[in-house]
Amino acid sequence: MGNKVISEAVVKRLPRYYRYLEHLEQEGVMKVSSGKLAQLLGVTASQVRQDFCNFGGFGQHGYGYDVANLKKNLAEILGLNKNYNMIIIGAGNIGRALAGYKNFAGEGFHVCALFDIEVRDKEIGGIPVYSMEKLADYIKDKGCDIAVIATQKGVAADIADRLVALGVKSIWNFAPIDLDLPEDVAVENIAMSESLYVLSYRMKNKNNENNSQ
Amino acid sequence: MGNKVISEAVVKRLPRYYRYLEHLEQEGVMKVSSGKLAQLLGVTASQVRQDFCNFGGFGQHGYGYDVANLKKNLAEILGLNKNYNMIIIGAGNIGRALAGYKNFAGEGFHVCALFDIEVRDKEIGGIPVYSMEKLADYIKDKGCDIAVIATQKGVAADIADRLVALGVKSIWNFAPIDLDLPEDVAVENIAMSESLYVLSYRMKNKNNENNSQ
Numbered sequence: 014m015g016n017k018v019i020s021e022a023v024v025k026r027l028p029r030y031y032r033y034l035e036h037l038e039q040e041g042v043m044k045v046s047s048g049k050l051a052q053l054l055g056v057t058a059s060q061v062r063q064d065f066c067n068f069g070g071f072g073q074h075g076y077g078y079d080v081a082n083l084k085k086n087l088a089e090i091l092g093l094n095k096n097y098n099m100i101i102i103g104a105g106n107i108g109r110a111l112a113g114y115k116n117f118a119g120e121g122f123h124v125c126a127l128f129d130i131e132v133r134d135k136e137i138g139g140i141p142v143y144s145m146e147k148l149a150d151y152i153k154d155k156g157c158d159i160a161v162i163a164t165q166k167g168v169a170a171d172i173a174d175r176l177v178a179l180g181v182k183s184i185w186n187f188a189p190i191d192l193d194l195p196e197d198v199a200v201e202n203i204a205m206s207e208s209l210y211v212l213s214y215r216m217k218n219k220n221n222e223n224n225s226q
Numbered sequence: 227m228g229n230k231v232i233s234e235a236v237v238k239r240l241p242r243y244y245r246y247l248e249h250l251e252q253e254g255v256m257k258v259s260s261g262k263l264a265q266l267l268g269v270t271a272s273q274v275r276q277d278f279c280n281f282g283g284f285g286q287h288g289y290g291y292d293v294a295n296l297k298k299n300l301a302e303i304l305g306l307n308k309n310y311n312m313i314i315i316g317a318g319n320i321g322r323a324l325a326g327y328k329n330f331a332g333e334g335f336h337v338c339a340l341f342d343i344e345v346r347d348k349e350i351g352g353i354p355v356y357s358m359e360k361l362a363d364y365i366k367d368k369g370c371d372i373a374v375i376a377t378q379k380g381v382a383a384d385i386a387d388r389l390v391a392l393g394v395k396s397i398w399n400f401a402p403i404d405l406d407l408p409e410d411v412a413v414e415n416i417a418m419s420e421s422l423y424v425l426s427y428r429m430k431n432k433n434n435e436n437n438s439q
Contacts, residue, residue: 024424025424027423027424027427028417028420028424029417029420031423053404091423091427091430092426092427093423095426106322106323107327109319109323111319113318114319114320116419117419122422122426158429159425159429183428183429185425189245197432198432199428199429200425201428202421203418203421204242205327206245206329207245208241208416209330209333209398210306212372212398213306213372213396214237215396215412215414217304217305219395219410219411219412
């Protein structure tokens with residue numbers, strides 16, 4: 014299992030399965046069928062079974078999946094059974110919003126510090142803000158599992174290089190550029206403008222559909 | 227062309243093409259090959275040509291694509307050659323961050339108002355904040371091309387229903403739930419937790435790879 018390459022499409026569905034299972038658990042549901050999960054995700058039941066097969070199955074055919082057990086398995090696969098120290102680079106709008114987002118801590122992702130070239134506030138939502146000059150010492154002292162890039166586009170690539178040089182192995186990138194990183198560094202982009210463009214594409218095409226009806 | 231169904235994967239690549247073309251244009255590049263675009267996007271050149279074929283081609287084989295012209299065509303396809311009035315529901319961390327994000331206006335997406343059940347500030351970054359009670363009148367008077375849901379998860383579905391009842395046809399959803407909307411309403415989700423889970427999955431698997439080397 015360790016060396017099996019899982020497709021991007023499957024990886025992107027895993028958090029959604031996890032979210033639905035969390036929801037089902039909260040509602041007191043104990044068992045769920047692949048058909049029900051398929052319906053929630055908008056895929057086929059066979060796709061659900063195939064997705065889970067990548068990780069060895071989980072379920073008893075005909076009996077459905079045990080919600081708590083499946084959730085536990087998915088948490089392990091996603092690496093959610095751990096705690097992560099996060100730092101945020103950039104204390105602008107996005108950095109502030111992320112620092113104030115209480116949900117992450119409940120999920121094991123702890124924002125420990127913000128860094129900015131200009132320290133306007135000593136803390137944001139109880140999280141200390143440091144000058145960028147302190148970044149190297151901070152990472153050496155306290156470590157950093159995940160660094161969030163919430164800076165302007167123009168400096169994001171340099172910041173990423175700096176983080177990698179300091180040993181950071183995981184970057185959550187909110188700047189609208191693709192970072193060029195070494196193979197052993199994990200990266201995930203949140204592309205807000207791109208998402209907005211996709212919405213505008215869909216709007217335009219819904220409009221065309223509606224007008225041609 | 228109007229009735230051709232374009233796959234989700236292609237739709238998701240369109241904003242990335244657009245972003246690269248914008249970048250190339252800023253750098254003074256006039257012509258770009260499918261090979262170069264493929265390299266930037268991490269797909270094959272044949273995939274790029276296939277993607278563009280969905281919209282009638284654009285290029286002269288062997289000569290590459292004219293950057294300005296391709297960008298203009300993509301802007302039109304994405305609906306970026308228009309202005310959109312946006313309202314944001316929820317003046318919490320995310321709503322505030324979006325209101326303060328100046329880039330959107332430059333791209334034709336104008337945040338005109340924020341709404342919240344509790345109006346703590348009369349404006350945020352120059353954008354007025356209104357009580358939710360004023361939502362219906364506001365939309366009737368001023369219209370709304372895109373509504374952004376930046377509320378807690380628990381109220382997001384109700385807000386979406388209310389927006390749809392008021393005639394809103396396009397929703398950008400930041401709440402971590404899938405909205406159940408009529409066919410003629412465009413929706414796009416930004417799932418931050420899911421993105422973070424994908425990152426944690428990748429971290430875990432990079433770690434395994436590195437340890438097994």
